[in-house]
Amino acid sequence: MKTTVPLILASKSPRRQRLLREAGFEFEVIVRPVEEQVVGHLTPREVALRIAEDKARAYSDLSQNHLIITADTIVVLDEHILGKPSHAAEATRMLQQLSGRSHEVISAVCLYHQNHLHSFSERTEVCFRELEAEEIQHYITHYRPFDKAGAYGIQEWIGMVGISGIRGDYYNVMGLPLAGLYRELKSFPKGVVLQV
Template sequence: MPSTPRLILASNSPRRRQLLTDLGLRYEIRLQEVAEAYPPHLRRAEVAEYLAAHKAEAYRAGLAPDEVVLTADTIVCLGEDVLNKPTDAADAVRMLTRLQGRHHDVYTGVCLLTGGGQQVVFSDQTRVYFRALSDAEIRHYVEQYQPLDKAGAYGAQDWLGLVGVTRLEGSYFNVMGLPVHRVWEELTKLGFRIT
């Protein structure tokens, strides 16, 4: 692979875009619709890694030899229950009601796939602690912030994160949708350098 691979971000997430930009990486965005279903026997980190690798497969045939596609999937786990993106506002309220007053785990799975067929899949875990939230706070957040595009129905970087998250164990950026410390480590192994 050439010393300066081209990075393709296969994500519509503004948070992932911002994190890669903050790393100083140049990248191109390519989007394809990929179903986010997974085998029911998978648990926690396995789900996030499976979904990231599954998304990358959709890009395999179209990658040039000097390209690397980055796919990712973030899930929220309350015990063994996977809370993905809510289906509607009522589902978001239900999820947040379950999360409040306790801790949960956030997993982000990442897949890096090169045009030459090399594949690296990994995940990162962060434990998030929420204070007890009132029904009014939960309703306000869902109505005003429309968190339907977020796993677990919240973003740590927005209003609910500001008023509800009391403690994190692990990477804050992982909760935002990309464990950038691990991504950078793996990209440097593939030839990416500080410019």
């Protein structure tokens, strides 16, 4: 798939890059450092949207001739955001909290072209069965989920054997809600036309 304006995926996430490529999009990856600041008075959805939009604004110099895609994915348990764990003990604690419970995964995506920001979000409910301590340790030791919100990747071993149910977009949990992105690109203003 192509757009009439060149696409830039502003994400170092290999999962987002793979998903966009597998969906057939032609794009370039450009990554710039952006500090992700969480503002306390916002809802989790608003936090994800704010971060995705802040990431997009870092590419204002490229937005005149390109369509910039940024995203942010958060895991929410009991209205608390579980970020990316910085070490094994934190990853263990997060997976223990998620064990036997349902949580939300919210991905926000921002499309940025010619100083026009358009953002949307998707929500998916994920339920883990009760995880054994040995399973958690095996996963952390072998998969090192320190770059993943909530300390897990649904497409990895812990997702394959530990998730008992999901309601919503599977790809949203991986970090890029492809059906929503396709829908939003089809209706995006400012002369960006999606060609299938």
